[in-house]
Amino acid sequence: MKKVEIYILSGFLGSGKTTLLQRALQEEQSKGRKVAVIMNELGETSIDSNAVPGETPLKELLNGCVCCTIQGQLETQLHSMLQEYELDAIYLETTGVAHPVEVLDACMSPLFAEQITIKGIITTIDAARWRSRDSLSIQLQRLLHEQVHHADTILINKVDQLSEAEQAAILYEIQSINATAKTFLTQFSKVDLKFLQSGQNKRKGNHEQAHVHDYLHLKTYVHTFTSKIDVDQFEQWLREMPDTIYRIKGYLRFTHSDEVYMFQYSYGMPIYMKELMKLPSTLVFIGENLDHQKLQQELQQLEASSTQ
Numbered sequence: 063m064k065k066v067e068i069y070i071l072s073g074f075l076g077s078g079k080t081t082l083l084q085r086a087l088q089e090e091q092s093k094g095r096k097v098a099v100i101m102n103e104l105g106e107t108s109i110d111s112n113a114v115p116g117e118t119p120l121k122e123l124l125n126g127c128v129c130c131t132i133q134g135q136l137e138t139q140l141h142s143m144l145q146e147y148e149l150d151a152i153y154l155e156t157t158g159v160a161h162p163v164e165v166l167d168a169c170m171s172p173l174f175a176e177q178i179t180i181k182g183i184i185t186t187i188d189a190a191r192w193r194s195r196d197s198l199s200i201q202l203q204r205l206l207h208e209q210v211h212h213a214d215t216i217l218i219n220k221v222d223q224l225s226e227a228e229q230a231a232i233l234y235e236i237q238s239i240n241a242t243a244k245t246f247l248t249q250f251s252k253v254d255l256k257f258l259q260s261g262q263n264k265r266k267g268n269h270e271q272a273h274v275h276d277y278l279h280l281k282t283y284v285h286t287f288t289s290k291i292d293v294d295q296f297e298q299w300l301r302e303m304p305d306t307i308y309r310i311k312g313y314l315r316f317t318h319s320d321e322v323y324m325f326q327y328s329y330g331m332p333i334y335m336k337e338l339m340k341l342p343s344t345l346v347f348i349g350e351n352l353d354h355q356k357l358q359q360e361l362q363q364l365e366a367s368s369t370q
């Protein structure tokens with residue numbers, strides 16, 4: 063099954079996300095690829111939607127941030143886009159205050175995680191604002207840091223407003239926060255689209271089979287159980303989760319019950335809720351340094367020992 067590529071455009075207010083989106087859409091159009099856009103704005107009306115050509119499927123999520131208040135709406139919109147159109151890619155432009163882990167979490171619904179492939183988080187930085195970020199609140203400074211830390215590609219944008227020495231200093235600073243991202247100094251978000259398609263050439267071997275995206279900074283893994291598992295063994299296994307696993311979520315069936323449980327795990331805290339629908343037992347993992355082979359092996363073992 064062909065997977066739909068998802069590009070997450072992150073970055074603080076006014077940093078150049080829409081400018082980048084327009085460039086990306088032009089390039090995608092010239093390649094004849096079918097792409098759609100989801101735009102999230104904090105306000106009641108969208109000011110950027112006219113940046114998207116009329117023929118491009120567009121969903122707007124207004125009045126809240128997909129990473130918190132309207133996370134469920136993103137899931138619904140993504141799901142309907144995947145059903146409605148035959149797409150090559152979806153570009154998701156987040157609000158300037160979105161946290162990348164939360165956005166990724168919102169995209170990775172266990173209901174359709176197998177149909178999509180996260181191609182990366184692209185963070186644009188307003189270079190001048192970055193330099194004067196000390197004037198922002200501590201929370202916003204932390205958010206800017208997180209947007210850089212979790213990015214796969216970073217555009218240090220608006221460099222026309224900086225001297226060469228200032229550009230070199232900011233590049234050094236950004237690379238010291240995130241040494242693995244591909245980082246570019248840009249004007250008007252000008253970058254070749256192939257660089258956004260994170261690590262495309264590195265995908266080899268059984269990574270694809272294992273449904274993991276090994277080249278990304280934040281990694282995801284999707285696991286589906288074929289039979290019920292033992293709740294005590296599962297909880298024992300959870301207790302050993304490293305804290306670099308930020309989220310686990312999905313649906314589970316346990317040997318002691320005929321119910322399906324919705325499962326959520328965040329910052330070490332598991333939550334189980336009875337689910338009325340008979341959904342497949344699929345778990346989605348999001349984390350840094352996620353060792354998919356180890357996870358896969360452990361979960362297969364857990365399943366095997368649960369049925370003994």
Ligand SMILES: Nc1nc2c(ncn2[C@@H]2O[C@H](COP(=O)(O)OP(=O)(O)OP(=O)(O)O)[C@@H](O)[C@H]2O)c(=O)[nH]1
Nearest residue numbers: 075076077078079080081158219220221249250251
């Ligand atoms: N001088 C300069 N201006 C730029 C550059 N890139 C973008 N801009 C301008 O900066 C403004 C904001 O750019 P957008 O692309 O809308 O930024 P955004 O991140 O989408 O903004 P929000 O949607 O408000 O968060 C626009 O007026 C752009 O034309 C650049 O490299 N240099």
